[in-house]
Amino acid sequence: MDGHDADNTKQSTADMTVFVQNLLQQMQTRFQTMSESIISKIDDMGNRIDELEQSINDLRIEMGQEGSSSPSATVKSKDDTKSADDSA
Template identity: 75%
Template sequence: MDGHDTDDSKQSTADMTAFVQNLLQQMQARFQAMSDSIITKIDDMGGRIDELEQSINDLKVEMGVDGSPSPSVPPKPKVEPKSADDSA
C-alpha cells in the first residue's frame, strides 16, 4: 500500500463533508424562508381578524347595540291555543 489510497480517502471525506455542509446550509435557508412566510401569513391573518372585529363593532354601533350586554326584554310567555276540552 502506498500513500495514494490514503490521499483519495481524505479527499473523498473532504468532498463528502463539503457536500453535507452545503446541503445543511440549503436546508437551513429553506427552513428560514418557510418560517418567515408562515410568520408573515400569521401577521396578515391577525390584521384581518382585527379589521373584522372593528367592522363588527362598527355595525353594532350603527344598530345601536353597544359592546356591553344590554338588559333584554323578558320573553313573552307562550300562550298555547285553547283546545275544545279547555272550554269547561
C-alpha cells in the same frame, strides 16, 4: 498503494464534508424562507382579524346594541359552555 488509498479516503472525506455543509446551508436557507413566509401570513391573519373585530364593533354601534345584552350574546355563551364541555 497504501498512500494512494489514504489520499482517496481523505479526498472522499473532504468531498463529503463539503457536500454536507452545502446541504445544511440549503436547508437553513429554505427554513428561513419558510419561517418568514409563515410569520408574514400570521401577521396578515392578525390584521384581518383586527379589521373583522372593528367591522363587528361598527355594526353593533350602528344597530344600537353596543353595551346591551343581545340574544346572540346568550347563544354565544351557550356555545362557549358546550365547547368547554366537549373539550373536557
